[in-house]
Amino acid sequence: MNVLYQNPHEARLLFGRGFRAGMDRREQKKLAAKNEKELRDEIRKKDGIEERPEDAAAQRLKDEAAEMYDTFDMRVDRHWSEKKLEEMTERDWRIFREDFNISYKGSRIPRPMRSWVESKLSSELLKAVDRAGYKTPSPIQMAAIPLGLQQRDVIGVAETGSGKTAAFVLPMLTYITRLPPISEENEAEGPYAVVMAPTRELAQQIEEETVKFAHYLGIKVVSIVGGQSIEEQGFKIRQGCEVVIATPGRLIDCLERRYAVLNQCNYVVLDEADRMIDMGFEPQVVGVLDAMPSSNFKPENEDEELDEKRIYRTTYMFSATMPPAVERLARKYLRNPVVVTIGTAGKATDLITQHVIMVKESEKMPRLQKLLDDLVDKTAIVFINTKKSADFVSKTLEKAGYRVTTLHGGKSQEQREVSLDGFRTKRFNVLVATDVAGRGIDIPDVAHVINYDMPGNIEMYTHRIGRTGRAGKTGTATTFLTLHDTDVFYDLKQMLTQSNSPIPPELARHEASKFKPGSIPDRPPRRNDTVFAH
Ligand code: AMP
Numbered sequence: 001m002n003v004l005y006q007n008p009h010e011a012r013l014l015f016g017r018g019f020r021a022g023m024d025r026r027e028q029k030k031l032a033a034k035n036e037k038e039l040r041d042e043i044r045k046k047d048g049i050e051e052r053p054e055d056a057a058a059q060r061l062k063d064e065a066a067e068m069y070d071t072f073d074m075r076v077d078r079h080w081s082e083k084k085l086e087e088m089t090e091r092d093w094r095i096f097r098e099d100f101n102i103s104y105k106g107s108r109i110p111r112p113m114r115s116w117v118e119s120k121l122s123s124e125l126l127k128a129v130d131r132a133g134y135k136t137p138s139p140i141q142m143a144a145i146p147l148g149l150q151q152r153d154v155i156g157v158a159e160t161g162s163g164k165t166a167a168f169v170l171p172m173l174t175y176i177t178r179l180p181p182i183s184e185e186n187e188a189e190g191p192y193a194v195v196m197a198p199t200r201e202l203a204q205q206i207e208e209e210t211v212k213f214a215h216y217l218g219i220k221v222v223s224i225v226g227g228q229s230i231e232e233q234g235f236k237i238r239q240g241c242e243v244v245i246a247t248p249g250r251l252i253d254c255l256e257r258r259y260a261v262l263n264q265c266n267y268v269v270l271d272e273a274d275r276m277i278d279m280g281f282e283p284q285v286v287g288v289l290d291a292m293p294s295s296n297f298k299p300e301n302e303d304e305e306l307d308e309k310r311i312y313r314t315t316y317m318f319s320a321t322m323p324p325a326v327e328r329l330a331r332k333y334l335r336n337p338v339v340v341t342i343g344t345a346g347k348a349t350d351l352i353t354q355h356v357i358m359v360k361e362s363e364k365m366p367r368l369q370k371l372l373d374d375l376v377d378k379t380a381i382v383f384i385n386t387k388k389s390a391d392f393v394s395k396t397l398e399k400a401g402y403r404v405t406t407l408h409g410g411k412s413q414e415q416r417e418v419s420l421d422g423f424r425t426k427r428f429n430v431l432v433a434t435d436v437a438g439r440g441i442d443i444p445d446v447a448h449v450i451n452y453d454m455p456g457n458i459e460m461y462t463h464r465i466g467r468t469g470r471a472g473k474t475g476t477a478t479t480f481l482t483l484h485d486t487d488v489f490y491d492l493k494q495m496l497t498q499s500n501s502p503i504p505p506e507l508a509r510h511e512a513s514k515f516k517p518g519s520i521p522d523r524p525p526r527r528n529d530t531v532f533a534h
Contacts, residue, residue, distance in 0.1 A: 100139035106338035138163030153337040187240030193267035234259025248284035351469035378447035451479035458491035486512035
């Protein structure tokens with residue numbers, strides 16, 4: 001109603017040369033030019049002066065220049081995906097890394113690859129990648145493959161499911177193709193590359209992924225895991241193979257009994273290094289690393305250029321966390337490594353809805369059955385802390401008519417494989433498991449993770465719930481908490497607070513949730529502590 005507001009005055013930022021963020025610059029510029037012209041016309045009219053033709057021409061030139069500047073400006077601001085490789089600016093690379101949640105630590109880091117065609121992989125490998133149906137590289141592959149191709153040592157922080165296997169397999173196969181094929185002449189010297197993984201299941205998964213690409217190149221892969229005849233495995237290695245995929249315990253057995261040697265092995269991958277250390281495999285891992293030739297270590301001096309034609313010992317290490325023992329390994333066996341972190345590996349993502357319910361031990365089973373009834377045809381993993389109670393829960397559910405299978409370290413190799421296969425193919429929709437399945441196993445599409453028992457530490461909780469909400473999907477995690485779990489109350493409360501999840505009132509007001517665990521007096525282990533039931 002007030003005339004004052006009928007013609008609002010637009011502030012002229014920087015006398016017409018400034019811009020507001022978030023608005024089309026070209027439009028702002030046009031408007032500024034128009035305003036200026038109107039203002040000049042008005043002044044001229046008031047003073048009774050005609051516009052001189054040369055002024056009009058100069059003004060037109062200025063307008064055109066402004067237009068051109070803007071067009072140019074827009075071109076610079078194109079998204080990186082519309083640019084050719086050589087057009088990429090520092091800023092584009094920064095955005096690229098942000099888009100894929102890639103971060104690096106280290107020196108002389110090569111650019112990540114934006115697509116398979118821009119990678120330096122051979123055409124044969126690219127064909128194999130295409131046949132595998134991998135349309136675009138995953139972030140860990142974008143970051144780690146160029147490093148591997150330069151024979152750099154890599155510490156990768158990425159979860160299973162991120163495509164990390166192919167991230168080390170493809171450079172490993174590239175390395176092998178540079179060497180003479182394994183034949184009768186050199187097979188006695190052992191394989192060219194070794195991959196170590198904490199569990200048989202993970203080793204087998206890595207083998208599958210490796211064979212997917214290796215068989216096009218005629219590269220032979222042998223897996224050396226417990227639960228199979230060591231003589232047979234030794235025989236397979238001696239028959240000649242380029243790649244060995246192994247659990248550290250069994251591999252060191254093979255080496256000590258002289259079934260295998262690593263005299264020409266210069267490429268080594270430690271998958272889930274923290275987990276191998278957790279499981280007490282440090283001496284075996286070190287034993288294997290020491291059995292490899294040390295003559296090809298890269299120079300300690302990080303400024304020294306690597307000779308592309310030389311063979312260097314290359315070490316890849318994947319680890320979700322860096323406990324001191326893993327750092328020790330890295331310091332001793334890696335040279336000037338690049339640390340690549342993808343996303344916030346190891347942290348619960350926003351895609352997981354977390355419920356924590358305070359229960360009594362006796363209420364767990366009826367509650368569990370209620371949750372499983374709500375699943376309909378979706379799948380769930382039920383985590384239990386001990387093998388014995390896993391068997392009990394599994395039997396009770398089976399009797400009640402659920403399609404359930406069990407995975408724990410007390411089962412034979414064959415039983416475990418049958419369980420996993422049955423779950424993957426949805427013959428069973430409930431998997432009752434101890435922490436063996438908590439990490440490293442690639443089970444897609446789990447809708448619900450149920451912690452029938454709360455694990456003894458928050459890291460394991462994070463790994464367990466990370467079985468759901470993968471690859472952009474949403475998931476639910478429900479945890480049954482009892483008064484036996486007070487040791488993790490503090491950490492769990494922090495975790496729930498950080499992820500904006502509801503905190504049950506019993507947990508929120510409990511004394512144990514108010515103090516850091518270190519500040520509580522020690523106590524002897526109790527029944528409900530996490531037991532690594534391998
Ligand atoms: P990983 O994290 O290595 O266990 O891989 C998880 C799953 O993703 C495996 O089943 C792989 O076959 C698959 N995968 C790996 N890389 C790609 C890719 N670039 N595109 C599509 N699928 C992939």
